[in-house]
Structures are given as C-alpha cells and as structure tokens.
Amino acid sequence: MSEGRAVPEATVARLAVYLRVLSTMCDGGVLTVSSEALANAAGVNSAKLRKDLSYLGSIGTRGVGYLVEVLRERISTCLGVSEHRAVVLVGIGNLGHALAGYGGFRSRGFRIAGLFDADPNRVGEDICGLRVRGMADMQAVVTRESVSIGVIATPAEAAQEVCDRLVAAGVTSILNFAPAVLVVPDNVDVRKVDLAVELQILSFHEQRKAAGLTVVL
Amino acid sequence: MSEGRAVPEATVARLAVYLRVLSTMCDGGVLTVSSEALANAAGVNSAKLRKDLSYLGSIGTRGVGYLVEVLRERISTCLGVSEHRAVVLVGIGNLGHALAGYGGFRSRGFRIAGLFDADPNRVGEDICGLRVRGMADMQAVVTRESVSIGVIATPAEAAQEVCDRLVAAGVTSILNFAPAVLVVPDNVDVRKVDLAVELQILSFHEQRKAAGLTVVL
DNA sequence: GCGACTTTGTTCCTGCGTTCACAAGCGGCT
DNA sequence: AGCCGCTTGTGAACGCAGGAACAAAGTCGC
Ligand SMILES: NC(=O)c1ccc[n+]([C@@H]2O[C@H](COP(=O)([O-])OP(=O)(O)OC[C@H]3O[C@@H](n4cnc5c(N)ncnc54)[C@H](O)[C@@H]3O)[C@@H](O)[C@H]2O)c1
Ligand SMILES: NC(=O)c1ccc[n+]([C@@H]2O[C@H](COP(=O)([O-])OP(=O)(O)OC[C@H]3O[C@@H](n4cnc5c(N)ncnc54)[C@H](O)[C@@H]3O)[C@@H](O)[C@H]2O)c1
Numbered sequence: 001m002s003e004g005r006a007v008p009e010a011t012v013a014r015l016a017v018y019l020r021v022l023s024t025m026c027d028g029g030v031l032t033v034s035s036e037a038l039a040n041a042a043g044v045n046s047a048k049l050r051k052d053l054s055y056l057g058s059i060g061t062r063g064v065g066y067l068v069e070v071l072r073e074r075i076s077t078c079l080g081v082s083e084h085r086a087v088v089l090v091g092i093g094n095l096g097h098a099l100a101g102y103g104g105f106r107s108r109g110f111r112i113a114g115l116f117d118a119d120p121n122r123v124g125e126d127i128c129g130l131r132v133r134g135m136a137d138m139q140a141v142v143t144r145e146s147v148s149i150g151v152i153a154t155p156a157e158a159a160q161e162v163c164d165r166l167v168a169a170g171v172t173s174i175l176n177f178a179p180a181v182l183v184v185p186d187n188v189d190v191r192k193v194d195l196a197v198e199l200q201i202l203s204f205h206e207q208r209k210a211a212g213l214t215v216v217l
Numbered sequence: 218m219s220e221g222r223a224v225p226e227a228t229v230a231r232l233a234v235y236l237r238v239l240s241t242m243c244d245g246g247v248l249t250v251s252s253e254a255l256a257n258a259a260g261v262n263s264a265k266l267r268k269d270l271s272y273l274g275s276i277g278t279r280g281v282g283y284l285v286e287v288l289r290e291r292i293s294t295c296l297g298v299s300e301h302r303a304v305v306l307v308g309i310g311n312l313g314h315a316l317a318g319y320g321g322f323r324s325r326g327f328r329i330a331g332l333f334d335a336d337p338n339r340v341g342e343d344i345c346g347l348r349v350r351g352m353a354d355m356q357a358v359v360t361r362e363s364v365s366i367g368v369i370a371t372p373a374e375a376a377q378e379v380c381d382r383l384v385a386a387g388v389t390s391i392l393n394f395a396p397a398v399l400v401v402p403d404n405v406d407v408r409k410v411d412l413a414v415e416l417q418i419l420s421f422h423e424q425r426k427a428a429g430l431t432v433v434l
Numbered sequence: 435g436c437g438a439c440t441t442t443g444t445t446c447c448t449g450c451g452t453t454c455a456c457a458a459g460c461g462g463c464t
Numbered sequence: 465a466g467c468c469g470c471t472t473g474t475g476a477a478c479g480c481a482g483g484a485a486c487a488a489a490g491t492c493g494c
Binding site: 008009010011045047048051061062063064 | 480481482483484485488489490491492
Binding site: 007012013015016017019020021041042043078079080081085087094095097098099101102104105108109110148149172173174175179181182183187189191193194195196197198199200201202203204205206207209210 | 224229230232233234236237238258259260295296297298302304311312314315316318319321322325326327365366389390391392396398399400404406408410411412413414415416417418419420421422423424426427
C-alpha cells in the first residue's frame, strides 16, 4: 500500500466525509487526532477508518494519531480537490438557484465556472455575481476553463439532451438531480441525487417498523 | 420468498428507481414489460432486476414479463408509499424554498405536512399554499398529522439541535441536507445528501482518469 | 536509557451483494 | 393437443466490504 493505489469505491465516499470533519477540526485549531476520535466525529467504526486511511499510505504516528493538517492535505490530493475544480451548472430554476448561491461549493474545493439555462428570460440574470448564460456559450466555457464536471438541474425530460451536450463539450463527470436515467459513454461518470428515492428508502424502513409494532400489539 | 421478506438494503434503493420508471411507463400506456426492457430503462443488469423483484414474490409471467400496473402497485406497497406519507421540512432558506415548491414530493408518494423555520422573519411566509411556521408548532403538527419523516435543510451548526427536536416530537426517519453527522437513537433512521461529497467522488475519478492519461503520454 | 502504554497498520474471517447460467413455466402456433 | 420459443425465478460461484483482533512501532514518564 505504498501510494494511493486501488482505493475502494466505498472508501472514497467516506474520505470525503473525513475531509469535511478534518476541515472543521483544522478551523477549530486541533493539531492531532486519533483514529478513534476522528471515527466518532465521522460516525464510523475506528477500524474501518484506519483501513480507509491505509490506502493513502502510512501517514499516522503510532501512539499519537494523525496530524490534522497533513491528513487533510493528503485526502484533498487523493480526491483531486487540492486545487479548485471547475464545475458548470445547467438548469437555473428553483433548485439551480439554490445551488448557484451555495457557499459549500467553494469551501469544499469547487469553483462554478458557468451557469446555463435554455430559457431566454433567465439568461442574463445575475446570481451572486455569476451571470446566467445561454446554452450556446457552453462549449466555449467548458473548453476555456477546463471544466470536467457538469451538474444537471433541469426537468427530467431535458436531462438526457443536456447530458449529451455536456459530454460533447468535453465534460467527463456528471451530477444529475433530475429523476431520469442518463445514458453516457464508458469514459463518463454519472452520479445521481434523487430526493424521492431517499425518502422512499426511509419510507420502506418506516413500513417495517410499523409492521413490527403491529405484530407486537 | 412468499412475501416481502428480508429485502436487502441495496435492493430497496433500486426498487425506488424501478417505481419511477414504471410510473412513467404507466402514464405512457405501456401494459407489460420484460425484465430486460425494465432493466434497460432503469440502467441495471436484468438478472439483478429479476432477483430484486423476486423479493416481492413471484409476480411475473414466464414468456411474457410483468404487468406494469400490478408491479407498480406491489412496489408502492413494499416501500410504504401506496398512501401519501406525511413529511415536515425544517429550514426554509435557499434550499428549503426549492424543496418546498418541488412537485416531485406529491407525485412520488409524499405530502408536506409542515414547513418550519427559526427565523421570525420567515415565519408566516406562504410557499405554494403552505405557510411557514415557528419551531414551537412542530410538536403539535407532527402528532396531529402522524408525521414520520423529517427533512433538515438548516445550516450545519443547527442540524443536531433540529434533529433532536424532530426526534423528540416523534419523527423516526430523517433526511439531512446539512453537512453534519447526526447522532440519533437506535430506532431512528438517518440518510444524508451531501452535494460536496458527491462532487468529490466524481473529482476522485477525474483524478484517476488524468493520472491514467499522464502515464499514456 | 528503559519500560510501559498508547495507537496504528494489517491480517484473517465472515457476510452481503452481484453475476452467470439454467431449469421450470407459460403462451402461442400449428 | 402437442411442441417451440421466450421469459422468469433461483442456485451456485465469486468478489468486495466490514469487523474483530493483534503485532509492530513510536511516545511519554521516570
Ligand atoms: N426543486 C427541488 O427541490 C428539487 C428536488 C429534487 C429534484 N429536483 C429536480 O431538479 C430538477 C429541477 O427542478 P426545479 O424545481 O429547479 O425545476 P424548474 O422548472 O424550476 O427549473 C428547471 C430549469 O431548467 C431549465 N431548462 C429546461 N429545459 C432546459 C434545457 N433543455 N436546457 C437547459 N435548461 C433547461 C428551465 O428553463 C428552468 O430554468 C427537476 O428535474 C426536478 O425534478 C428538484
Ligand atoms: N443551497 C444549496 O444548494 C445547498 C446544497 C447542498 C447543501 N446545502 C445545505 O443545506 C443547508 C441549508 O442551505 P441553505 O442554502 O438553504 O441555507 P440558508 O442559510 O439559506 O437557510 C437556512 C435556513 O435555516 C434556518 N435556520 C437556522 N437555524 C435554524 C434552527 N435552529 N431551527 C430552524 N431553522 C433554522 C434559517 O432561518 C434559514 O432560513 C445548509 O446546511 C447547506 O450546507 C445547501
């Protein structure tokens, strides 16, 4: 395990959480942290946390723990957010507005390189210093600013079309908020966030809890 | 596998996706669908889909496929959304406004029973026919409307406090949009949606792609 | 300088989830 | 009525992720 080699998918997701916790600790002036303490703060098992960190190479000090600043830097590098990464956002409706104004982008390693919408009435609008552009400008912005990630917040019907345009422009990772399954080339990664799916998973567990109670009654 | 028994966690998440696809098909007048076709539309392997559906009992017809309407009903029941389920939303800021006005809640089996915010300036505001209430009203609404799910869209600093109040009021499932780890009793389920984590996972893969290219060059 | 204590990094094992492959079942055609 | 072809449901194999337990390693106190 010399260098960040073959990091499991599940570990990557947790590294992002550790990074957030570490940033908070760093701001709070904490210098070192043990696997136990960090695991607690991140809501995971300490053994799992140590195994996760071991993929980045031996970076802790036995008997002491980890240097917060060093660990934070190491995870940032592994996740590719040590430099700000450019993102474009397409579909500046209700959700898009919230996302465009969200400070968490910048503080967590991303930079909004452009806002895009197909509606001419929205084009030109200013959101927190960023101007909404028409779809025609997308190709140029993606190329000029080396944008690698696109966020889709359009209605589901438009999602595939927007996705195709993003891919054609050179984007190779997509975060999709629209409830639609996207078809993309092999070299493009897609992640989806579906509010209703999350709620339905919770609903399923509620269902089970209720069934359990019924038996008890 | 007589009745919906011991459905794996991973399957539950996919059932929600199948349900969405089936609803679209239903609206489109499609009567039957094969595992192959449904799997394609949902973006999964057909064998996985059949195994997922098998947890609901044998419901397909060999040589034909599944009846769209029957399957939709069956999954709805399993997920506990055959009747609308009540939800409360706390933190009506940028994100909260978008969520409050989101039509996908209702169409996918949920009903917003209340909007809550601690800011007196926001209380009383009307969003799509729903009035924003103060935190003091929460207990009463949760009890009266049998609310089982709470959605948190407050700043991270307030998330744990809001969570505690929701749990105290009787909510047993929480969807958390704030970047914070929530501590809850064993009987309460928590799911989180963290935009930055999703982006960082995509960023990680971008990092890998770039590394691969560097070697090739 | 040495011993005891603390904490990491890793190994092993267990369990879950995914995939392949195929037998069983059903409809339709002759 | 019987056969053929299509599709489901499931059994078995495989690979990945999680958890416990421990040996190595470094620090702190004396
Ligand atoms: N609002 C929410 O809280 C919420 C929550 C979860 C998911 N979603 C999903 O996010 C998406 C957006 O939701 P919303 O509430 O912001 O919808 P919205 O209708 O308010 O906004 C959609 C925006 O996309 C733009 N658009 C439409 N077609 C386009 C195209 N082809 N190219 C570029 N832009 C186009 C529209 O002009 C509009 O500004 C939807 O798919 C919705 O299901 C929304
Ligand atoms: N805006 C986004 O696109 C976005 C995206 C991802 C995550 N988030 C997260 O969602 C949360 C909300 O984001 P936002 O942009 O809407 O922030 P915001 O500041 O606009 O809204 C927060 C709201 O919560 C209310 N609030 C504060 N303390 C409260 C308390 N103790 N009880 C009840 N209400 C309280 C505030 O009055 C305000 O209305 C944040 O944690 C943010 O990190 C936002």
